[in-house]
Amino acid sequence: MAETSVADRHTHSAARAHQFDDAGQQRDAVTMGMWVFLVTEIMFFGGLFASYVVYRALYPMAFAVASQELDIKLGTLNTAVLLVSSFTMVVAVFGSQTGSRRMLVGGLAMTVALGVVFLVIKFFEYYQKYVERHIPGPSFAFPEPYTQPAKMYFTLYFAMTGLHAAHMIVGCGLLTVLIVMAWRGRFTPEYHSPVEVSGLYWHFVDIIWIFLYPLLYLIGRHLE
Amino acid sequence: MPEHIVPIKTYAEVLAALLVLTATTCGVSFIDMGKMNAVVAMVIAFAKASLVALIFMHLRYSRRLTRVVAAAGLFWLGILIALTMSDYLTRGWQ
Numbered sequence: 175m176a177e178t179s180v181a182d183r184h185t186h187s188a189a190r191a192h193q194f195d196d197a198g199q200q201r202d203a204v205t206m207g208m209w210v211f212l213v214t215e216i217m218f219f220g221g222l223f224a225s226y227v228v229y230r231a232l233y234p235m236a237f238a239v240a241s242q243e244l245d246i247k248l249g250t251l252n253t254a255v256l257l258v259s260s261f262t263m264v265v266a267v268f269g270s271q272t273g274s275r276r277m278l279v280g281g282l283a284m285t286v287a288l289g290v291v292f293l294v295i296k297f298f299e300y301y302q303k304y305v306e307r308h309i310p311g312p313s314f315a316f317p318e319p320y321t322q323p324a325k326m327y328f329t330l331y332f333a334m335t336g337l338h339a340a341h342m343i344v345g346c347g348l349l350t351v352l353i354v355m356a357w358r359g360r361f362t363p364e365y366h367s368p369v370e371v372s373g374l375y376w377h378f379v380d381i382i383w384i385f386l387y388p389l390l391y392l393i394g395r396h397l398e
Numbered sequence: 399m400p401e402h403i404v405p406i407k408t409y410a411e412v413l414a415a416l417l418v419l420t421a422t423t424c425g426v427s428f429i430d431m432g433k434m435n436a437v438v439a440m441v442i443a444f445a446k447a448s449l450v451a452l453i454f455m456h457l458r459y460s461r462r463l464t465r466v467v468a469a470a471g472l473f474w475l476g477i478l479i480a481l482t483m484s485d486y487l488t489r490g491w492q
Contacts, residue, residue, distance in 0.1 A: 198400060205456075206464045213471035220475045224482050231486060250424050254417060261413040264404070264454050271403050370456075377454045381447045387420075388439035392427035396435060 189365035197364050208371040212378050219382055222334050226389060229326050236323030238394030240316065243308060244331070245299060249391040252295050253383065259288035260380045267373045270366035275356060278369065282353045285376065289346045296339055303328070331390055338386060341379045348372045402459035412453045419446050 194200035230237045262284035269277025307315040308328050316324040352372055355361065361369055423442040427435065452458040457465055 201401065202461055202464070205460065206467060209464050209467045209471075213467060213474070216471040216475055217478070220478050223475070224479050227479055228482060228486050231483065246424070250420065253420050257413060257416045257420065260416075260450060260454050261409055264409045265406065268403065268406055268409070271401060374455050377450050380454075381450050384446045384450070385443050388423055388427070388443050392423065392439055393436070395427040396430040 189362070201367055201370070204367040204371060205374070208374050212374065215378060219334075219337065222330065222337065223385070223389075226330050226334070229323070229330065230389075230393075233320075233323035233326065236320040237327050238397055239320055240324040240327040241390065241392070241394040242397065243303075243306065244391050245302065246391055246395065248295055248299050249387060252292050253387045255288050255292045255295070256380050256383050259285050259292070260377050262288065263373045263376045267366075267369055270356070270361050270369040271363055273363045275359065278356045278361065279353055282349050282356060282369075286346050286349045286353070289342055289349070293339060293342055293346075296335065300332075303332075334386055334390070338379065338382050341382070345372075345376050345379055348375065402456065404453065404456070404459070408453065412449050416446055416449060 190197055190200050194203065262281050264281075266278050266281025266285060269275070269279075269281055303309055307313050309332065310325045310329045314321075314325055314328070316328075349372060352369060355368070419442050423439055426438055429435075431438065451468065457468055
């Protein structure tokens with residue numbers, strides 16, 4: 175028994191690091207490590223969310239009025255795009271767990287494609303804000319009496335969605351690397367932790383958007 | 399711990415629920431409910447985030463330690479916002 179386990183340990187060295195007893199223990203450790211990273215990400219975004227709560231509490235009307243300037247159709251569409259991309263991501267994870275390279279590569283490719291669609295839509299939204307002079311800076315314009323607090327709203331809008339978009343770009347890069355690795359057959363039902371933890375990252379970025387959408391797009395709609 | 403494999407059907411049901419909740423939160427935001435608008439929007443957002451975390455991120459099937467780590471993140475965010483607001487919301491009464 176001891177001999178086979180030693181032999182086993184060496185035949186699986188490509189997929190399993192030496193410090194782990196078995197594949198399950200390694201997978202649990204990798205997953206928990208990723209969650210610890212995601213907690214630091216919660217606090218990273220948390221500072222912006224806390225700022226948002228402070229300024230919205232101080233200037234509720236200005237935030238509601240400024241929020242109406244965002245394009246709710248594009249915002250809602252982008253929310254749906256991200257939610258579907260989370261689904262295609264779990265299809266990829268399922269493919270890696272069951273050894274289906276077709277589902278793995280196809281799911282990852284769809285996820286990257288939807289991520290790019292999200293970023294393109296976001297770019298057009300940003301461009302619209304530029305045309306309307308809603309980007310905080312010397313050329314910022316917004317009707318009185320809300321000019322100054324509206325500038326705060328748009329500062330938070332660009333900081334929060336910008337940091338989110340930066341995470342999306344990183345996510346698309348990660349998944350593209352995974353597509354190449356999956357294509358070369360690097361993942362098996364025994365070893366696919368990179369797919370699983372990259373999925374956790376992608377879903378985390380999705381959750382950030384789940385909160386950004388109502389906080390930024392929906393707060394003043396009933397005033398219309 | 400053996401890996402729990404969630405069937406695709408469950409994932410599809412979660413996606414359908416997420417899209418329905420998105421349409422709901424968008425629709426109710428046009429109805430004037432006073433302060434309840436923000437409450438409803440946040441309740442729906444937390445419901446959606448929970449679905450993603452529990453099913454898509456497999457927290458429901460994860461080890462207890464992993465779940466504690468995830469809950470700690472939420473708890474610390476709560477401390478950040480609660481202590482900040484305990485300052486800002488109590489400045490007006492001197």
